[in-house]
Amino acid sequence: MPTVTMRVFRGDATGGGFKDYHVEAEEGMVVLDVIHRIQATQANDLACRWNCKAGKCGSCSAEINGKPRLMCMTRMNLFRDGEAISVAPIRTFPIVKDLVTNVLYNYEKARAIPPLRLKPPEPDGTYRMMQEDIDRIQEFHKCIECFLCQDVCHVIRDHEELKKAFAGPRFFIKIAGLDMHPLDTVDRTEFVGREAGIGLCNITKCCTEVCPENIHITDNGIIPMKERMADNLDPVVRLIRRIRGMRKDRV
């Protein structure tokens, strides 16, 4: 069994630094396995979040050798032999301890989004939706809320002052999923502009690059949303929609 060197951030809001751990790694191990081994044998109090260990819950986000990733889906054989592997907490959110950060920002943003309000059902009390009309939204629903996209988003990462009026990529696709829902009746145009701050996104696609679910956040979520915004604010388009009865209710 090869011994690997893990350079793990230890510390809290008052400060800290990287500490080296030498651990035996076995075939097939992922970074999270090695972190668990450190916990069990060398540092019982090393803090990290995890649940499913299979890329489904989005708990174990970290910056591994500087790259935002899920620890449970990062194989150790990705790294060169003898190379020290650094594991740090995701940088955008305030540190709690070691690899754990305070991600409450995301839960607050989630709460602010105007929820779904459905059209009346079919006479039998149920709804009909065609698969092709929900394919795109199902892509957004793959989101495991690992918040890696939020972590790399320049607006959130570098502009504390803008965070109040900015939801971030995770919630742009959440809103897009609601807007594109075939049965939804809510117009979120103003919300998306004023409170979610879609205009601040300058489409660098960093969010899309780090998404472990390979959701096309920018191309399928953000860009069409920006286009819808433009349409929705266009007086001619609004008039046509009103005449045709296609308008959604404003929030």
Next chain:
Amino acid sequence: MANADYETHEHDVLVIGAGGAGLRAAIEAAAQGVSVGLVCKSLLGKAHTVMAEGGIAAALGNVWPEDNWQVHFRDTMRGGKMLNNWRMAQLHAQEAPERVLELERWGALFDRTKDGRILQRDFGGHRYARLAHVGDRTGLEMIRTLQYHGIHQGIDVYMECKIERLLKDGERVSGAFGYWRETGKFVAFKAKAVVLATGGIGKAWKITSNSWEYTGDGHSLALWAGADLIDMEFVQFHPTGMVWPPSVRGILVTEGVRGDGGTLKNKDGARFMFNYIPEFFKGETADDEAEADRWYEDKRNNRRTPDLLPRDEVARAINTEVKAGRGSPHGGVFLDICTRRPADYIKKRLPSMYHQFKELADVDITKEPMEVGPTCHYVMGGVRVDADSTAATMPGLFAAGEVAGGMHGANRLGGNSLSDLLVFGRRAGLSAALYAKNRGGQLTLDAGQVEAVAHDLIAPFNRAHGENPYALQAELQETMQSLVGIIRTESELREALGKIERLKARAERVGVGGNRQYNPGWHTALDLRSLLTVAECCAAAALERKESRGGHTRDDHPYTDDQWAKVNVVQRLQNGVLQLRREPLPEMPAELRALFQERK
């Protein structure tokens, strides 16, 4: 370190656990206009439900109009080897369709039929394609839907908060006490009613599909407070967990693989499940490969493939094949969908499985078979509840989901868990809210109880050079894996109980270093208590039941026994000692019994 200060919150209803059952309970209680607190051990939306893959069983009849609640009820009872609480199984089958439609109204987007309704897939033990699903990530859709609906219902959510003990006012439950994982500070909840929705106990085994959270917290909270547990001998080993590489051993491979056409093979390429069809299921199971393959398309004229026998049967069969030397290179068997379905279909229907094998095992499941073997997955046993109200055997306490016992009898059918969470989560929230409204008097905290828990919580810090909690947990997992696994026998169960007793004594001496702030060593030390409690309950009940049935197989009592078909093993603490009784099953009314006289 002796800082026993705590903050206090008060709610009419306190829900402990925020997976499917807890969220659904909280939503329902809030709808009754009472004040609701929801406690999660992890962050919201990360609970075990998020990992559920295959689907939600509900007789919607969208794919097979012949399906109805009676057929679902019958499948569920037969899957549970008739040990289920019949009333729970009935309510479950009757209410599951409405609960699924309700999820859709709250924003869930299930895969669709050609005419735009909710598509349903085949699963083990279900006569018709019955599982509403979203590819193989149904649990994610369900928890996200409940989460995003729930956050607009005025529920107070307490994240990363662990409840250590229930508080009582005489014989009634009056709240709970625990700690914030982030700061290690203590927190007390005063509550008129408490709903347990804490999930299962699978972390007591070494090879498990369960996460760190599944340490039997709710089972233990109930038992310690004086409530009854039933059926704790029945543990489900899911037949298909990953077996290679070692670090992923136990991670779940959805039954949907077989539901969508996959088949189990041994190293000789034989579809061995045809050799393991029990008498009980002969009438409804295909006995040759041609009929089994036709069944996917034509259920009226063909019987179900034995690959989709209930999980207990399939897990035992795999166990036998491996022991007989017919297993795969890494001690499992092969699960083949690549030769049976086109690559596009596999990627569309089973995207998570494709991703999981590709990333973690370097296996492309559209080109190669998977290697799979049994993994501890679910506990059928749990808190003894009243079927209609989910009330436990002590006033003010309710339980729903995996922590509750009775619904699934000796073995749970795949897909019946997510529906169970919704049906009984809702019922628990409703009953708890009604109970809270009718409960008079002021809630008070008993200082003596609070101090006792606080003292216990801090204790591991006073033994900085005590035993390593992780090492103790690993020893327990090893013990349960080797002695209280799929196949059990009296001598091994006695040995297990002896070891658990010694581990309990050692657990009193575990020590942790560091401070109270987000300290997983400390959390593991504390969770050991509940883990040891449920391990003991399971081993003791397994020793008591001298027959084989569902998720309980005794090598020394290999057959089902009619006498045992009529009783539950009930456990309770008396003066700190685990007591065990056999109690008769509730009797099924004649009109439901008649459902079992028809076609087998």
